[in-house]
Amino acid sequence: MKVYLIKTPEYNIEEFNEVCSFLKDFEGPLEFIPSTYKFDKRDFYFLRYELFPYHSFEYSSNESKILYDANRATPLSWRELFSLCNYYREVFRIEDDSFVVLLTNRKNALNWFSAPDKLKNIFVHTAEWDSFTKVSPKYPIAYQIIENILQVLMKADLENVPNNYIHNPIRGCMNDFCENKKQIVVKLQTANICEDCLAKISDENIKVEILEQALTIFNGIRNEVVFQGIKKVIKPSPIIVDNKFKILIPEHNLEIKLTPLFKTLYLFFLQQENGIAVSELSNYCDQLEKIYKKIRPSLSKQEVSNKIESLTFPTGDGFNPTKSHINKTITKLLGKELADFYKISGQKGKPYFIKIPKNIIDIRF
Numbered sequence: 001m002k003v004y005l006i007k008t009p010e011y012n013i014e015e016f017n018e019v020c021s022f023l024k025d026f027e028g029p030l031e032f033i034p035s036t037y038k039f040d041k042r043d044f045y046f047l048r049y050e051l052f053p054y055h056s057f058e059y060s061s062n063e064s065k066i067l068y069d070a071n072r073a074t075p076l077s078w079r080e081l082f083s084l085c086n087y088y089r090e091v092f093r094i095e096d097d098s099f100v101v102l103l104t105n106r107k108n109a110l111n112w113f114s115a116p117d118k119l120k121n122i123f124v125h126t127a128e129w130d131s132f133t134k135v136s137p138k139y140p141i142a143y144q145i146i147e148n149i150l151q152v153l154m155k156a157d158l159e160n161v162p163n164n165y166i167h168n169p170i171r172g173c174m175n176d177f178c179e180n181k182k183q184i185v186v187k188l189q190t191a192n193i194c195e196d197c198l199a200k201i202s203d204e205n206i207k208v209e210i211l212e213q214a215l216t217i218f219n220g221i222r223n224e225v226v227f228q229g230i231k232k233v234i235k236p237s238p239i240i241v242d243n244k245f246k247i248l249i250p251e252h253n254l255e256i257k258l259t260p261l262f263k264t265l266y267l268f269f270l271q272q273e274n275g276i277a278v279s280e281l282s283n284y285c286d287q288l289e290k291i292y293k294k295i296r297p298s299l300s301k302q303e304v305s306n307k308i309e310s311l312t313f314p315t316g317d318g319f320n321p322t323k324s325h326i327n328k329t330i331t332k333l334l335g336k337e338l339a340d341f342y343k344i345s346g347q348k349g350k351p352y353f354i355k356i357p358k359n360i361i362d363i364r365f
Helices: 013-024 078-092 138-153 181-190 195-203 208-226 260-270 279-297 300-309 319-334 336-342
Strands: 002-007 031-034 100-106 113-118 122-127 240-243 246-249 253-254 360-365
Touching: 002 013, 002 078, 002 138, 013 031, 078 100, 078 122, 078 240, 100 138, 113 138, 113 253, 113 360, 122 138, 138 181, 138 208, 138 279, 181 208, 240 260, 246 260, 253 319, 260 279, 260 300, 260 319, 260 360, 279 319
Parallel strands: 002 031, 002 100, 100 122, 240 360
Antiparallel strands: 113 122, 240 246, 246 253
16 A cells, blocks of 8 residues: 655655655555655645745635634645645546655644545644654654554544544543643553554454554654653663564563574574674574574475575675664664664674673573
8 A cells, every 4th residue: 555755845855754764664565655746836825935834724724623823823724735635646646545645844723733534645744743752753753644544544533533433531542632732642652552443443454464564663653752861871671582482572562573584593693692703604504503493393404404504605695684684673673772782783794793681681492
């Protein structure tokens, strides 16, 4: 499912790219496609720089729920915001089942963080996030994008709130209404979807892969929010490898999920006291094969040997992409600061190692 990301002129291109880059890091059926298309201000007079932020409504605010207020820096009506999405759809002939997401610093008529319409258009307010959290704005903005996509797919009723699937008071769920905007940090911290909303998602037959991708993104955002302000003193937590080869960080209720071959390399490096250079990795084929065989007992000895041989290829052609994938997975899960303890680190020609102290590693297989 394609998600086209566009912007209004005043939204900084570097910040826009940061949001897009963050979302594109997460694999799944949601394909994020950024565009720096520039709207012609002759077609959309309310985008002219000299009018920003001094602009009165061309259209009335949505259903007049909140009257125009000059103290809110002359916001745009939802109709104006969605007109940009619809215009982009027409110009580039965007598929009806694809999303178009507008990122804008401009406030909106109802003073919402974000909202979708019935045509799979979404706007997200990108400014003033420093009033609610100390993390980079790209994280709450990305959260709003994913939240709205799921709300559209689950057919949540955003016109009559609160209701069974748009919650007020809040529950710590993706679909909390957050009438008090400061409550937004609660759902950023929980990365949760309540049982009622999960049931609705199931009823609407939303693909499990979409939900998994969304929850992975939420969890990545959660870690950035939870660990904000303590990153300078952050310490690694104990890691457990249980008898089913699950790599667990119990203090954070997290699991490092890797494919069997990638897990083999990671578990091998977890057990190394002084690290191993890539050029020496082929000397440890027996140890690697023993680990891989335990994880994949159904494979023949030759199949195991072939897999490990490709992993320990002398030039490092097998090792480098495997290491990169492992580190990318860990960074998404834990955030950059904490992940530094758990990644496979090192430099070309020198030993590679995992920084976490060996006395807090518990291997049970």
